[in-house]
Amino acid sequence: MEGFDWKALQNGSDIRGVALEGVPGEPVNLTGAIAHTLGKAFASWLAAKLDKPAAELSLAIGRDSRLSGPDLMQAVMDGLSAMGCQVYDCAMASTPAMFMSTVLPEWQCDGAIMLTASHLPFNRNGLKFFTAQGGLGKPDITELLALAESGDLPESASPGTIQSRDLISAYAAYLVQTIRQAVNHPDAFDQPLRCLKIIVDAGNGAGGFYAHKVLVPLGADITGSQFLDPDGTFPNHIPNPENKVAMASICEAVVAQQADFGIIFDTDVDRGAAVDAAGKELNRNRLIALISAIVLREHPGSAVVTDSITSEGLTQFIEGELEGIHHRFRRGYKNVINEAMRLNNEGQESWLAIETSGHGAMKENYFLDDGAYLVSKLLVELARSRQMGRSLTDLIASLKEPAESEEFRLTIQTPDFKAYGSTVIEKLQAFAAEQSGWIVVPKNYEGVRVSCTSPQEEGWFLLRLSLHDPVLPLNIESNCEGGVPQIKQRLLGFFETFAELDLTALR
Template identity: 65%
Template sequence: MDWYALQNGSDIRGVAMVADGVPATAVNLTPDVMRRLGLAFVRWLARSLDREPAALTVSVGRDSRISGPLLMSALMQGMAAGGVRVLDFGMASTPAMFMSTVTPGFACDGAVMLTASHLPSHRNGCKFFTAAGGFDREDVTELLRLAQGDDLPSADAPGMIAAADFMTVYTAQLVERIRDGAAHPLHPDQPLRGLRIVVDAGNGAGGFFADQVLEPLGADTAGSQFLEPDGRFPNHVPNPEHPEAMASLRRAVLGHRADLGIIFDPDVDRAAAVDARGHEINRNRLVALAAAMVLREHPGSTIVTDSITSDGLTDFIQRDLGGVHHRFRRGYRNVINEALRLNAQGQACWLAIETSGHAALRENHFLDDGAYLMAMLLIELARARAEGRDLGALIAGLREPAESREHRLAVTAADFSAYGNAVIDALRVRAAEEPGWAVVPDTHEGVRVACSAPEESGWFLLRLSLHDPVMPLNIESEVAGGVDRITERLQAFLADFDGLDLAALGRGA
């Protein structure tokens, strides 16, 4: 077995069950694999903390995937066989698993969440935490090295596995954060009284937000949908970025005349929203709103985002809000680690956020927590209503592109990494020679090009996926037809690379 094929950046992801179009031989996340991963995590944790396994407590939770119960049982059995005490949280969220390592009364030494985020239902995976934060790429690589080796722990007496309720503790923290932040003068315990808020959990683990967070705060949650956990995800793709998912939420908000709609991915570390007028608050708009809230409390803060954010967002953060916009590499761990690095160097950074909906705030352990981000939006909504203004007023100055598009170009060359980097290097040289094009410095990944010709008026970014033989190409323009015109110029250049499949670019490719 190729253990390292399970690595997906700072997570583990694999095929957990046979599904339509998936051969049985492709299943690589089996109960036996999970048991060994559990033993490997015990070895890693005991060595990292310099403590005996018998002195350690580890928590485990899962999202709604069908494969979850069996794989979680195997993982916990492996951990217990290594000698640690295991707390079974059952259905949980990824942010809650981290919070179990820093919450008094639990303070687990480590935590594991079984999830594959928004991926199809036959996939599953793991996210690992200690009180210091989530695993980095290097930690996952080491864990897999241990899992495939012969030096796995074997305790004389296995550790205990016990069920524990942490979600009640975690949701109480969210409720208190909203109460404190909203500071309603008349209804301090129910600052959301009179507001209708629709939740779409996408049949993942996020249904708790309606009855355990919103309703105790006085909100009317009528119209909420897909709250029941169902690991087949039968109603829509459980991804706050997906147009189908956002359209479903928009219909629910408008149909029930709600003040806000909230949508989560299956493990609740990502979220997005729809306002009362049906306007989507995701991608650049979500980043802008989060930045506006943070910069009001922390003037001048740096906002770290991923590389594909728009030029209009930069202007909004820097000119309108007085902050600093710092683009960095895609990947939620990348933006979080960059924020940590900047703070360590003395450059104040209170928010790290991806356009995908991963948002981590300094006030919340730099944990990417979709429920916490939505709690911040709810505080703002309650304040806005009390002041007689609209939630969207905070981002009224955001300039949005007329058009935006993402293409994913397949790399057919055998060494996709070397080939993709060669394409990027060649494009960087070519773009510097093209009239109206200018290479944007310090993009940290790929090549970003500003297109200043009036008929293009936009930018594009070509980068290389870290894990897959794909080159994502993002293009934005502030004029109608600008994306097509930029694409046509790019096609003429990219056509010389026979190791690229340009079919995704559409006509002329």
């Protein structure tokens, strides 16, 4: 593996790479041999952090439905075993479940690994790492990759054992008990979702367990649930709550089946979204508003940390209607989680950190971004609302939603894309400050956000630099018809002065 670019595998706080051939221009860089070394590196890294021999570590490992998963997982397990670790093979699992293997009383592993590339195409795969303190951060991944590159990973004289163990059932039982206790139905404690028809769309990822192992024991009718069987070719739609085709599929299923509720997960179940009985998406700003209403009722006056592209209507709802604090931060699920933790440490209570992508983490649940736990909170409220003769969405009846909302991704066509993108953002801020009816938002943590106050625009836009790609995402929202094209047209003249920007999306 001499000359191998280990740094290319880092994707923020995850490791991701190309695991299968078949896509032009995407050579494989996550092989069995690389995965084997990464397993050894994690064992060595964790042993040093916990100050105990690698041979005394117990580690759980699971995967999603990707085609490359079984072979890569076996390679990682062999690497862990070579270091002397006790390895638990959890087979098909979810990312949140793998973290829970470090804290569930009957498990309490020293660490865990999930093989997944979230919503990325079939040829990709990756690794997420956990300890009982949560997921590894970006500096941890940098250390781990440096260790792998060094090759200084002496194996144990006595290999550790690999044992199959059913984690997903233990995790599902935790969710079932959590819902039962929260609803606390006087006449149906064991089955608080009885008489509710709830459809699950797992997109052929790892989330199919939620229908049979969580909803059925709670009494729900899951007739009409779809794409529950794992299939790494993802033959029906991309398992991604942000994907329009995926959301249209679950919305149509809810209406066709006359269901009370719909649930959709991404591939590894760390993200989720929902659909109401009318087939309307509970996604993005609506999802954040709904879970905020629940959390702020339980923790009045606390802060809700979101990413940077949430709407003005959401801010008005959280701060005006719910009397909470909307702390709009940066994109990236680890960013919003870490910011919520920071606020708590500094004395500002925060119980919810959530992205518009569907990554939602709660203080009561280890600040773990857990799509299954998030929708479980919604199901508790659904059951309670039904008992009181109300609708779940009554909670967000006053949420003001934009008339138009679009995202445009402007590709930067120069190798030094971060510096170039930063220059564009800096110059846009100066340009916007000179425009009639445009006000640069002062309290902003990412890129430049501008409020557009004219009656023809009545909205806002945000330009930021992508976390990992040579792209400047531009989000525009307007409260009036035709507002987005109006704002876009004014911006187009500015962007045309930058030769290295591909403006195809805007044109």
